[in-house]
Amino acid sequence: MTSYKFVNKKVGVIGCPFNGGQHRNIGVDKGPTKLIEFGLLEQLQELEWEVEFDGHHKLNELRPVEDPNIGKLKKPRYVSRVAEAVSKAVESHLKRKQVALTLGGDHSLALGTVSGTLSVYPDACLIWVDAHADINTPETTKSGNLHGCPVSFLLGIAGKIPGFEWVNKIISKERLVYIGLRDVEASEKKILKQLGIKAFSMHDVDKYGIGKVVEMALDAVNPKRNLPIHLSFDVDALDPTVAPSTGTPVRGGLTFREGHYICEAVHETGCMVAVDIMVKIS
Numbered sequence: 001m002t003s004y005k006f007v008n009k010k011v012g013v014i015g016c017p018f019n020g021g022q023h024r025n026i027g028v029d030k031g032p033t034k035l036i037e038f039g040l041l042e043q044l045q046e047l048e049w050e051v052e053f054d055g056h057h058k059l060n061e062l063r064p065v066e067d068p069n070i071g072k073l074k075k076p077r078y079v080s081r082v083a084e085a086v087s088k089a090v091e092s093h094l095k096r097k098q099v100a101l102t103l104g105g106d107h108s109l110a111l112g113t114v115s116g117t118l119s120v121y122p123d124a125c126l127i128w129v130d131a132h133a134d135i136n137t138p139e140t141t142k143s144g145n146l147h148g149c150p151v152s153f154l155l156g157i158a159g160k161i162p163g164f165e166w167v168n169k170i171i172s173k174e175r176l177v178y179i180g181l182r183d184v185e186a187s188e189k190k191i192l193k194q195l196g197i198k199a200f201s202m203h204d205v206d207k208y209g210i211g212k213v214v215e216m217a218l219d220a221v222n223p224k225r226n227l228p229i230h231l232s233f234d235v236d237a238l239d240p241t242v243a244p245s246t247g248t249p250v251r252g253g254l255t256f257r258e259g260h261y262i263c264e265a266v267h268e269t270g271c272m273v274a275v276d277i278m279v280k281i282s
């Protein structure tokens with residue numbers, strides 16, 4: 001039996017059908033609705049979690065009429081407003097000692113979820129499970145899609161972008177670790193290297209096995225297993241044969257079991273306070 005260090009056995013589920021952080025128009029917003037339809041809440045209850053779900057957030061209502069690019073960044077106002085709303089939802093669940101489970105949506109939402117976690121748990125660490133590093137800055141991004149940039153904002157290296165002033169809870173680079181990387185741009189590799197951010201790529205998963213990788217990841221960011229953990233899981237970390245439901249599939253990903261193992265091992269620490277699951281259904 002896992003004993004929980006920060007939360008009661010309650011989970012607040014935050015439905016975020018949102019795809020404004022990337023350029024494809026279909027699908028990413030359907031993930032959360034499908035997860036609920038397929039019985040996620042009942043499954044959580046079967047695991048003896050008390051569940052609170054306040055319906056899917058109507059995020060499209062936050063879409064501004066005009067939203068011209070800021071530099072290269074696409075739909076900056078929309079993404080910022082949505083992420084800010086999501087950060088408040090996360091914060092409110094965490095303050096009530098619940099685990100905040102956010103269902104996305106594209107990964108720009110993590111700007112909000114992680115900010116929400118940091119505002120309640122400033123010493124939280126972040127485990128980012130993804131094929132991509134999502135650490136481009138507004139300067140380095142080629143696509144201009146904000147789903148490729150959230151981590152740079154969260155580290156405070158994005159510079160001042162109008163509208164994003166509310167993103168002021170910064171995570172230190174020692175508290176961030178990646179698992180599953182295999183599609184990282186040169187600009188991103190440079191940032192990872194410069195900041196010395198710990199990252200376990202698929203190469204490491206092959207070499208050490210997932211058990212060891214998760215242990216090393218936890219040792220890096222949470223050596224005493226006494227800090228709150230935010231797990232941000234992009235389903236594109238999984239191999240496309242397991243999870244084709246992503247806008248950005250990359251071959252050579254985690255197996256079904258490896259993906260589950262990460263979540264199980266993080267849960268076992270008793271430190272997990274927030275989880276993001278980012279899916280696309282097409």
Ligand SMILES: NC(=[NH2+])NCCC[C@H](N)C(=O)O
Pocket residue numbers: 106107108132134136141142143144145147148149185234236248
């Ligand atoms: N969360 C994701 N699927 N991110 C993909 C990012 C792709 C690319 N690195 C970019 O900056 O646009």
Ligand SMILES: [Mn+2]
Pocket residue numbers: 107130131132134147234
């Ligand atoms: Mn991602």
